Amino acid sequence: MSQKNGAPPTANADDAAAQAAAEAITGCASRIFSSALASNGIVNEGSAGVFGQYRVELDSTAAIKRDASNLNLKTDFTITDVKPALARSQAEKTVEKFRGNRTGLLLSENWSAFYERIGAGGISCTVLPIAQVAADSGGKTSEVKFTPALPFFISPAEDAATYQAEIGSGRSFKKIIAEIVASGITEYEVGSTFEGSVEITPADAAAEGADYAVHVVTDFGGAEKTAAIGLLPDATYYFAGGNLSVIVVNTGNASTPTITYAKSAE
DSSP states (O other), rough: EEEEEEHHHHHHHHHHHHHHHHHHOOOOOOGGGGGGGGGEEEEEEEEEEETTEEEEEEEEEEEEEEEEEEEEEEEEEEEEEEESGGGGHHHHHHHGGOOOOEEEEEEOOHHHHHHHHTTTTTSSEEEEEEEEEEEETTTTTEEHHHEEEEEEEOHHHTTTHHHHHHHHOOOEEEEEEEEEEEESSSSOOOOOOEEEEEEEOOOGGGGGGGEEEEEEESSSSSSSEEEEEEHHHHEEOOOOOOOTEEEEEEOOOTTSOOOOEEEOOO
């Protein structure tokens, strides 16, 4: 899997050519691959959760970067306070799986034709499909490929009317096969396969002052297994002004907090 570490493209002829090629292949406007949308950093104001009888406060960050081939989501957490203090080690272990990078290899196929082929006609550029994802944490990498491609992320480049037209009351993707092709950080052996699904439904945008919001649930045998192969099991994405403004992640573990990422104050 060719990796560029999710680095945003620079404004030069090579990048313009790559973006033009991506547009020609996917059938989606080059704004999806442009440098203006290539890097979107999000910083949380601070989340709090209860780990059993322990109260934990987190500072969390997320950075989403995209070039003409890859989509990268990097998350990290700093525990700022734990009560009682002796619970800090336990808290660190609990949030560790959500640290690191997730890099998706975008599908090199016309996206509208792809969605038509898998029975999801009407989607063109709002839902970004990936053929493979690499999860990197602690210097170890696991890679998973998907058949058919996995609806992985919602493009922030569209307007509310386009989201409503393409996603409507909801979209369901079933019988996606995930195969482990490298197993550095999961407990699953290379060659292991799992059948999964993705459910995308509209969410209440007003809850975060956004123009549009979607709730994405990815399930490959439960939240713990889904997270272990490098995917976010449950996330709500909020869009405002043509950009991603807030992400709310449900960690899938009853003892961990729901983590909210919001743009840092200008």
